[in-house]
Amino acid sequence: MSEESDRELEELLAQAPVPTRRPTVAALEERLYRPVPVLDHGFVRVVDYMGDDAAIVQAARVSYGKGTRSVNTDRGLIRYLMRHRHTTPFEMCEIKLHVKLPIFVARQWIRHRTANVNEYSARYSILDREFYMPRAEDLAAQASSNRQGRGDVLSAEQSERVLALLRRDAMQCYDTYETLLNDKGDGEPRDPGEPQLARELARMDLTLAYYTQWYWKIDLHNFLHFLSLRIDKHAQYEIRVYGEAMAAIAKAWCPHAWDAFDDYRLKGAVLSGAELDILRAALAGTDVAAKIEASKALSAREKRELLDKLAAEAARDFTEDVKGPARS
Numbered sequence: 001m002s003e004e005s006d007r008e009l010e011e012l013l014a015q016a017p018v019p020t021r022r023p024t025v026a027a028l029e030e031r032l033y034r035p036v037p038v039l040d041h042g043f044v045r046v047v048d049y050m051g052d053d054a055a056i057v058q059a060a061r062v063s064y065g066k067g068t069r070s071v072n073t074d075r076g077l078i079r080y081l082m083r084h085r086h087t088t089p090f091e092m093c094e095i096k097l098h099v100k101l102p103i104f105v106a107r108q109w110i111r112h113r114t115a116n117v118n119e120y121s122a123r124y125s126i127l128d129r130e131f132y133m134p135r136a137e138d139l140a141a142q143a144s145s146n147r148q149g150r151g152d153v154l155s156a157e158q159s160e161r162v163l164a165l166l167r168r169d170a171m172q173c174y175d176t177y178e179t180l181l182n183d184k185g186d187g188e189p190r191d192p193g194e195p196q197l198a199r200e201l202a203r204m205d206l207t208l209a210y211y212t213q214w215y216w217k218i219d220l221h222n223f224l225h226f227l228s229l230r231i232d233k234h235a236q237y238e239i240r241v242y243g244e245a246m247a248a249i250a251k252a253w254c255p256h257a258w259d260a261f262d263d264y265r266l267k268g269a270v271l272s273g274a275e276l277d278i279l280r281a282a283l284a285g286t287d288v289a290a291k292i293e294a295s296k297a298l299s300a301r302e303k304r305e306l307l308d309k310l311a312a313e314a315a316r317d318f319t320e321d322v323k324g325p326a327r328s
């Protein structure tokens with residue numbers, strides 16, 4: 001954080017809380033505005049949010065009306081919605097984050113199209129000399145089994161050489177950037193005999209390791225979707241650490257929704273028809289119904305649903321052209 005941002009943070013935290021009738025979440029109020037450090041210069045901080053677990057329930061009750069009697073507690077209703085992919089109630093909650101991240105991480109992040117983004121303009125402002133330098137233990141060779149991943153960690157001498165190359169290029173590129181800008185910081189040229197290249201052009205020489213910043217606003221449904229992809233072990237480490245920082249935010253914000261997401265999405269798995277057949281064959285002859293019945297973790301409804309999932313389904317044929325009653 002720069003001195004200016006530190007001052008801004010102090011001012012925000014010094015503000016007296018304003019009474020409001022809108023729902024607030026104490027655990028998130030605690031985190032509001034405070035940057036969570038990520039990588040060597042990055043951070044994530046909550047700037048604003050709307051809604052909480054109760055907002056999900058409130059929206060769901062509009063769609064179910066009196067029908068909610070059977071799913072009686074908020075936690076149970078949220079689990080039901082998550083389990084059955086009834087997703088729109090989760091869209092009633094929104095969060096706005098301020099994120100500082102290397103440009104190569106931003107390129108992966110921006111693929112998530114369901115957020116609203118406003119990025120720091122390097123056409124308008126001058127970027128700082130801030131670039132990502134991995135820790136030696138995060139430098140690894142190309143994986144041989146997975147083309148999108150890392151293999152063995154480099155030796156100490158190898159990582160020293162790699163880091164020296166990365167640092168040299170990043171510094172050199174920034175030197176060139178400054179030369180091209182030819183700006184003392186107040187708009188006046190450092191070298192009056194040379195041109196001042198437009199900021200929108202000068203920036204093209206910086207490497208992808210340089211940091212950018214943006215405000216990122218997203219609803220809870222799409223936030224959880226983002227997290228499911230980006231805290232997964234297959235996601236690149238440098239975006240995963242942002243995902244992990246944001247997972248802690250999501251958990252503090254909507255704890256019931258987070259628990260349901262953790263149970264059904266993160267710890268759960270989707271099985272193909274062939275995989276389910278293997279599971280059914282393995283369970284044949286065992287008293288699976290009794291085991292399910294004895295579970296203390298599942299609700300009565302979840303027990304019924306699990307038995308349903310494990311029951312073999314009749315094959316369905318979708319080749320018929322005419323559906324419904326025969327035509328005369």
Ligand SMILES: Cc1cc2nc3c(=O)[nH]c(=O)nc-3n(C[C@H](O)[C@H](O)[C@H](O)COP(=O)(O)OP(=O)(O)OC[C@H]3O[C@@H](n4cnc5c(N)ncnc54)[C@H](O)[C@@H]3O)c2cc1C
Binds near residue numbers: 111114
């Ligand atoms: C491990 C990993 C590896 C990856 N590798 C590559 C790669 O090699 N190359 C590459 O290009 N990308 C890659 N990606 C990016 C990936 O293909 C997705 O673009 C990215 O994860 C965003 O996912 P999303 O579309 O589900 O998210 P969002 O854009 O947030 O969309 C959320 C959901 O909204 C719906 N949606 C949004 N927009 C549309 C639309 N226009 N049409 C229909 N439905 C829509 C979809 O259901 C989508 O799942 C990778 C991602 C991961 C996690």
